[in-house]
Amino acid sequence: MKWHTSFSIIILTALMLSSAVFSKGYVGIFVFSLIINATMAISYDIPGRSLGLISLGHAVFFGLGAYCFGIAISIGLSFFPAFILSVILSFVVALTVTLLMAGLNHGYYSLATLGILIIFQRLFETLESITGGSAGLYIPETISKLHCHLLAACLLLVTIACHVFFSRSRWGLYSKETEASEEAAETIGIPTRTVKILCLMTAAIPACMAGALHLARNSHVSPASGFSLTLSITALLASRVVPVKGILGPLLGVLFITTAEEVIWTKFEGFNHAWFGLILVGAALYQGIDFKRRNRISTTAENPLSR
């Protein structure tokens, strides 16, 4: 077994155990945020890593899941029917969004996802009679916190399984080829649009479910917290900030970002966006420095005289 796989298993086991042990109080909330953020980051990593698409609106699916679940609960359904209905509703909306987005690439995709996030935020603020407006939606407790934690832990495992299976399947290879050159991929017969849709939907569904579980645990969601740019950036950063192969990168990223977020919230109140900003600038600059370093290494390797 490779070292990063063993390390991932250790972190996951620790997360699973702590989710069962700590279901109440501040530690319970922190562990739950870790699991939800890990689900978001790993689901984000599916298109992020294989297609190289940077989404600034991954939280759209999270918010959709939460609101669909909340609306289903407020019409009188119990937890499981509401959860299933929310997944179906979110699936339909997520598919529509994904079908729209699949034609876009690179910076335009990022821009459009940010636009979609703001559209949903404003739309759910305006539809006051259904969504509760800017104050948000409050629901009664439908299942115990412990059950919520266990379901979230299961969702994380399923998301990791999806990540691993997708990256090892032929669709994963197709998506890598699509990222390298869409035209070349089409020439050799890869259905690039289908690959993108499949990849984006594999990322969207776990995010929707995470949203529903988040609402079930915390009983409240608002347009600002559901369709949150900060949540999208957390997922983006967590999947990028630690350059390690497999799911270890996003897992370590989530541990680092969520802990940093908690410290910032408690110690540097009012500067949480600024800290996120600093990490974003650092991550982007690292990308530039890393490219130059790799370029220098390959130039040295190609030119024996430069050794």
Place this chain on the structure above:
Amino acid sequence: MLAVGLSLAFGIMGVLNLAHGSLAVLAAILYKKSLVFYPFSPWTFCVLATPVFLGLGFFLHLIIAAPFRKLSLSTGVVASLIASLGVALILEDLFVWWQGWEPISTYIIFPTFNLMGLKIPGLRAILLGMAVVTIGLSTLFLKKTDLGRSMRALAQDRETASLCGINPGVTSMGAMGLATILAGLAGIFYSSLYPLGPREGLDLTLKALFIVVAGGMGNLRGPAIAGLVLGFIESFAGVLFTYTSTDTVVYSLLVVYLVLKRCGRRQ
């Protein structure tokens, strides 16, 4: 003016600068703070702010453009997008810390004048005239000066321009400086007419991006016309629906436009 600056930054450097609107907010805050010391008129402050924003543009170039110059277009755009989003978030928190949540307004009372029976608000007319003059001067700068011509050459073909002896680093730094000045001036004009929230920078940037995408990257005329069209759309959406739904309409149009054009599909 915001869109014209953004268009310059993207056309010449391939930078989608999400901190552009925050620079406008910064200019508005600086103007408001300066009013405590001396009652500057917007146009006097524009002249004073120009060198400050030029310097700020050079500094910003070192963070969001220069490190990604050698990356491929797609990777470079994404990296600059992430870095500029980071800068925007940092600036927003600093604005709230410095200024508080109170909207920034530098509105000044100005007489309304009559033109053939039409009542025209003086301040709006002067600011419109100044915006037209600024865009005109920028166009002249791009067309008639050596640096402006180098910028246009770089926007058309980076490699060929470099082969002809144009220094891409210095030229893009100049473009970033010009784009930042335009953002600063836009912020001063905007806050003279409407209150501007300390966290409105990203909203302003996105609207400007809509104008740039619709009007075409790297030119000045297209964004200026698209800006006018967006203004009309916002006004009509406010009348037809509710005032709060104007953003939804504008962003929906942005997404629909991007999807219909399938932007970026072939790079």
